[in-house]
Amino acid sequence: MKKYITTIIFLATCIAAAAADIPQGTPLVRYSLPRTMVTAHVKYERVEQQPGIFYQYAERYLGNVNVITENNVQYRLVSVDIKAKAVADSAKTYTLNIEKILPDIVLNKKGIIFAIGSSCPPLPAPQKRETDNAQAKKHEPLLPPLTEEQLRAGSMAKMAESTAKLIYRLREERVNLIAGETEVADGEALKTMLRKLDDTEKQLTDLFTGTTSVTCLNAEVPCNIEQDTKHSILFRFSKYSGVTQPEDLAGEAVFIDVTAQKVNATTPDKTPKIGEAIYYNIPGSATISVYTVDQKLVTKTVNAAQHGPAVPLPLNTIKDGKTITYDVNTGAIISIQ
Secondary structure, three states, X not given: OOOEEEOXXXXXXXXXXXXXXXXXXXXXEEEEEEEEEEEEEEEEEEEEEEOOOOHHHHHHHHOOOOOOOOOEEEEEEEEEEEEEEEEEEEEEEEEEEHHHOOOEEEEOOOOEEEEEEOXXXXXXXXXXXXXXXXXXXXXXXXXXXXXXXXXXXOOHHHHHHHHHXXXXXXXXXXXXXXXXXXXXXXXXXXXXXXXXXXXXXXHHHHHHHOEEEEEEEEEEEEEOXXXXXXXXXXXXEEOOOEEEOOOOOOOEEEEEEEEEEXXXXXXXXXXXXXXXXXXXXXXXXXXEEEEOOOOEEEEEEEEEHHHOOEEEEXXXXXXXXXXXXXXXXXOOEEEEO
């Protein structure tokens, strides 16, 4: 996000000037107060299982009955978080007469006011968006080292038997290393050899037990916080397809409750002329709960700019070198100095 410092913007159309009751050609600047948009950030995982090529012989050669026997893909819900961001509120967009104020005004790239006055601070650095760089955890199965005779025989049972014997030899080698029966240069070399033995055994064992890969996924679901809501379906989650639409009955319902805390403030009886007042928000808030039938996922209270009124401030507030700084997320005044 770059700094957007506007000194003078001319909106010199005849229609606008007539509506504002300002002489045509008057230098004007237009700014907006923010509106709060809320989204549910859903983290979930795609779990893919694949059987090993020797799964039929796992019990015979390894005594393992807990093996994957068929391809399977399922999804599981990890977490839900509530996040808010500010957008320009078209219902709270105003015009200022530059001739009546000090010339500096700072807007962000969305047109939301950040500061106005004689010595405006720069816009704060944008927060880095969280990204999920998690990679799928997947083990590529090793091909077992087979003799020429075994390869010619082409017997899956013989290949499985050869692989099982190799696994047992790896286990024996590990025991020998730990017991000190095999000479090793130093402790670090021992750790390296044990790690390689473990990795090799795991990959060979996967040929019998199968592999599981996990991919982290994200979804953003918009939340309506304009009115109070009770037990409304936000989205559905299916173990076969992940995040789905509320009308997709194949998934389990994820519900949302919204409780709005609105602010009622006294506004002036006489509305200032267009361009002769500075507006700011007195924000309200909203408490949001997301849950399933048997689990609470998240409850959070966020500031909600639209749940409070926009209040005018006389232009003479920024005379004598004063500057007003806004909270760009709520439209509230942070400081006047």
